[in-house]
Amino acid sequence: xxxxxxxxxxxxxxxxxxxxxxxxxxxxxxxxxxxxxxxxxxxxxxxxxxxxxxxxxxxxxxxxxxxxxxxxxxxxxxxxxxxxxxxxxxxxxxxxxxxxxxxxxxxxxxxxxxxxxxxxxxxxxxxxxxxxxxxxxxxxxxxxxxxxxxxxxxxxxxxxxxxxxxxxxxxxxxxxxxxxxxxxxxxxxxxxxxxxxxxxxxxxxxxxxxxxxxxxxxxxxxxxxxxxxxxxxxxxxxxxxxxxxxxxxxxxxxxxxxx
Amino acid sequence: xxxxxxxxxxxxxxxxxxxxxxxxxxxxxxxxxxxxxxxxxxxxxxxxxxxxxxxxxxxxxxxxxxxxxxxxxxxxxxxxxxxxxxxxxxxxxxxxxxxxxxxxxxxxxxxxxxxxxxxxxxxxxxxxxxxxxxxxxxxxxxxxxxxxxxxxxxxxxxxxxxxxxxxxxxxxxxxxxxxxxxxxxxxxxxxxxxxxxxxxxxxxxxxxxxxxxxxxxxxxxxxxxxxxxxxxxxxxxxx
Numbered sequence: 001x002x003x004x005x006x007x008x009x010x011x012x013x014x015x016x017x018x019x020x021x022x023x024x025x026x027x028x029x030x031x032x033x034x035x036x037x038x039x040x041x042x043x044x045x046x047x048x049x050x051x052x053x054x055x056x057x058x059x060x061x062x063x064x065x066x067x068x069x070x071x072x073x074x075x076x077x078x079x080x081x082x083x084x085x086x087x088x089x090x091x092x093x094x095x096x097x098x099x100x101x102x103x104x105x106x107x108x109x110x111x112x113x114x115x116x117x118x119x120x121x122x123x124x125x126x127x128x129x130x131x132x133x134x135x136x137x138x139x140x141x142x143x144x145x146x147x148x149x150x151x152x153x154x155x156x157x158x159x160x161x162x163x164x165x166x167x168x169x170x171x172x173x174x175x176x177x178x179x180x181x182x183x184x185x186x187x188x189x190x191x192x193x194x195x196x197x198x199x200x201x202x203x204x205x206x207x208x209x210x211x212x213x214x215x216x217x218x219x220x221x222x223x224x225x226x227x228x229x230x231x232x233x234x235x236x237x238x239x240x241x242x243x244x245x246x247x248x249x250x251x252x253x254x255x256x257x258x259x
Numbered sequence: 260x261x262x263x264x265x266x267x268x269x270x271x272x273x274x275x276x277x278x279x280x281x282x283x284x285x286x287x288x289x290x291x292x293x294x295x296x297x298x299x300x301x302x303x304x305x306x307x308x309x310x311x312x313x314x315x316x317x318x319x320x321x322x323x324x325x326x327x328x329x330x331x332x333x334x335x336x337x338x339x340x341x342x343x344x345x346x347x348x349x350x351x352x353x354x355x356x357x358x359x360x361x362x363x364x365x366x367x368x369x370x371x372x373x374x375x376x377x378x379x380x381x382x383x384x385x386x387x388x389x390x391x392x393x394x395x396x397x398x399x400x401x402x403x404x405x406x407x408x409x410x411x412x413x414x415x416x417x418x419x420x421x422x423x424x425x426x427x428x429x430x431x432x433x434x435x436x437x438x439x440x441x442x443x444x445x446x447x448x449x450x451x452x453x454x455x456x457x458x459x460x461x462x463x464x465x466x467x468x469x470x471x472x473x474x475x476x477x478x479x480x481x482x483x484x485x486x487x488x489x490x491x492x493x494x495x496x497x498x
Contacts, residue, residue, distance in 0.1 A: 002363035009360025013346065020348035020389070084344040088405060091310050091338035091415075092361040095330045258313045 006094045010102025011109060018110040027068065027114045031121045034060050051221050054126075058217045061118045062145075066176070069111035069149050073156040074168045076103045077254065086259055097251045104157050104247065111149050115142070134219075136226040141216035143232055147239035148214035152176050154243035154250075155209060161253040180211045209242055261288050263413050263444045264309060269318035271304055278304040279315070280468040286446055288412075291439055293455035293476070294448040295491060296465035302448040303341060305465075306417050309446075310338055322413065334362070337411035341418045341448075343398035347391030351382050351401055354390060355408055362409035369408075376404040381430065395422035403431065407438075414438065416447035420454055432458060456480065456487040464494050471495075 018024055035057050077100070080086040089099060119142045127133050152172070159168035183205075190201035213235045218224065264286040271279040279301040286292050296302050308315050311328030325332040345354055352373055359369030377383055380400040385393065390401065399422050406414060416435075420428055428451075435445060435458055449455055455462055456476060464472040472479070472494050479490050 005360050005363050005365075009357050012360070013349075013357055016353065017346075017348060084340065084342065085346060087312070087340045088338065088345070088358070088402075089361070090312055091333060091336065091340075092358060093330045093332075093334040093336075093363070093409075094361050098330075259307075 003098055006098050007102040007105060010099065011106035014103060014106025014110050018113075023068075024114075027117060030064060031061075031118050034064070035118070035121050035125055055217065055221050058122070058221065061122070062215075062217070065111070065115050065118060065145070065149065066152060068114055069107075069153050070156045070169060070172060070176075071165075072107045072111060073104065073153040074160045074165045074172070076107055076157065077160050078165050081259065090259060096255050100157075100251055100254050101247065104153070104250075108150065108153055111153060112146055115145060115149060119145070132223070134223050134226070137216060137219050137224070140226055140229070140232050141220045144214040144216055144235055147236040148211060150243045151209050151211070151214070151239040154246035158246040158250040158253075161250050161257065175208065176211050179208050180215070183208070183210055183212045210238070213238065262286070263288050263290075263323060264446065265319070265321045265324075266305070266309075267319045267321075269305075269308065269315040269320055271301075271308060271313075271315050277468050279308075282318070282465075282468075282470050284463055284470060284473060286444060288444050289439065289442050290460045291435065291445045291447070291458055293459035293462040294446055294465070295450075295452065295455060295462055296448075297495060299467075300465040301468040302465055303417060304468075306338075306415055306446075306448060309415060310336065334409070335412045337406035337409065337414045339399075339402040339406040339414075339416045339419055341421070343395070343402040343422075345390050345398065345401060345405070348389060350387055350389055351377055351404070352386055354401060355405060358405045359408055364409060372408055372410070373404075376407055379434065380404045381427070396424055396427055399423055400427065403434070412443060414443055414445045414447075416445065418449055419447055420449060420451045428454070452486075452488045452491055462487065464491060466495055 077086075080089065080103075090096070094102075119138070123133065123138060155172050155175070156168065159172045162168070163171060186201055186205040190198045190205065193201065216227075219226070262285045264284070266282055266284040269279060269282045270277070282301070282305060294302050294305070307313060308320055309322060309327055311326070311333065314328065320327055322332050323335055327333070327336075346357075349357065355373040355376070356366075356369050359372065364372070377386060380403055382397065382400055382404070385397060390398065393401065399419065403416075403419065406416065414435075419431060419435075423431060432454060435447075438445060439458075447455075459476050461475050462472065462479060463470060472490075476487065480487060
């Protein structure tokens, strides 16, 4: 009960931060700007071409949600230290692990609420626009996107205890985008090399976050069939385990950090 | 009287700079200790070790006989930092609600204690204003309120009089003396020697990381037939 109250207080702080700094207004405006015009437009009067604009809109949603969630997570602890709010915080009877978890969970909840806002608007617009909307694929896309956010924010949290915020965002951003684009090609690349390098590539393949597992945009845009829910759950479980390991490492670092 | 704080041969260095050197000091229950010294004397470093922010390089620190880095130990400790940095996007009610939650207090208790402390620190008129609009003195008062919120037995106040106007200073002095009558133990670091002389049972003076004087105030002042300010200057110049 005591720990739950502490976590709840820390999570509320992140939501206050999001609300009071007018970030939600910016996100809402961004969602409208990205989704509304693109989804209603019919380029060159060609029927079906709007799907490609939808694809661009979803790509932009992915990029913005990634940027928002990673920047917020990467700055949790550095901002507390820079603004010195960390001192009264650490003086309270809460362990450092609870403080880190509560603040992280709050930022994660804020990021997921931003994601929900984008997907809600996307569903609303597409429902208004066409008679058919692939609800099952849409729910799977949202579910996996949430898993992706959990994965990348945990990486950003871990990085924030090693690097300064700018270096952290650069390193983690490059890692996430690289894995998105080239993650699936790593085994083939490993096969082309001799032993020491092959082992290195394989090790990286197994350690790096497999962001490509969470992308359902193509299925959603082109109305392809849904994947089995068991596969989605496995991918989500992978994200949870990866995030738990990153949090465990981050808590270890935070507990040893000299403030 | 039982020892609330025990500092035993503690040293702490930041790289090549020796911030605290072989410090031995204790604070008994119900006492007010004025922790004095020039800037860079090692007061804040000692306070940070007392709060478990980091461990000493050598020696032992115990608060109520426990390791200060244990969260449970801090349940009995209230801390007001040197400079009042709080979340600028919260108002005082939200700030106290947040810190109350961190202390594991129930919503009802937080509400009751918040109202009491906001009134006591004279912040009722600014209850709905965000902290970013507060003056330095108001932030200090918010800091006092958050330190007292969970009714701690030990209060550690780092430069509590900084930025307070004369009236607020008198109110804070009265508040500290009132807490003493309720049996609270108080350690405060300060450059305000007149306040220390008025309030403290004992003063400890630090110089360049070392403890150069640790005596009851009455003894220090009566023995030398002068005021604390003069003693402070003499001690710093002679040692």
